[in-house]
Amino acid sequence: MCAGPLTEGAAPHDGGAGTMQFAQIIDFETERIEEVRELLRSYEEQARSQGRGGAPVARTLLKDRANPNRYLAVVQFESHEAAMANSAAPETNELAQALSALMTRPTAYTDCDIVDHQSMR
Structure with a gap:
């Protein structure tokens, strides 16, 4: 998805x-x-059928139990560069505009490097 602004900066170091x-x-x-x-x-x-490069590889949608109208979407990408390419795609801009019409407050974005991910199964 990555419908919001991304923070540009130095490439992350992964050891x-x-x-x-x-x-x-x-x-x-x-x-x-x-x-x-x-x-x-x-x-x-649409992203899958077009084989669009930079598209998200996973998305998790979370619902806040204390505020039933609040949600957090965690959208994962292969890299920061892939996310930047996705953010620049016209389809992503169209999605952002359509989504903003459905929101009851401004959307907040947090950009993160994935430093550890473990499956517990």
């Missing part, structure tokens, strides 16, 4: 293991979550 993966946490509020989910599904299907 020589290859390109460091990147994630963006998108904090938003909406009363129209099913419409948001449908827009995301459509965008993701």
Whole structure:
């Protein structure tokens, strides 16, 4: 997804293991979550069918238990560079505009390097 602004800066150091993966946490509020989910599904299907480079590799949508209209989307990319390419895509800009119309407050974005990820199964 990566529908918001990305912070540009020095490439992350990963200790020589290859390109460091990147994630963006998108904090938003909406009363129209099913419409948001449908827009995301459509965008993701389009990215897959077109084989668009830089597209997200995973997305997790979290719902705040204390605030039922608040959600966090964690969107993962192969690298910061891939996320930047995705952010520059016209389809991503269209998605951001469509999503903003469904929000009840401005969206907040946090850019992160993935330094550790473990599956517990």
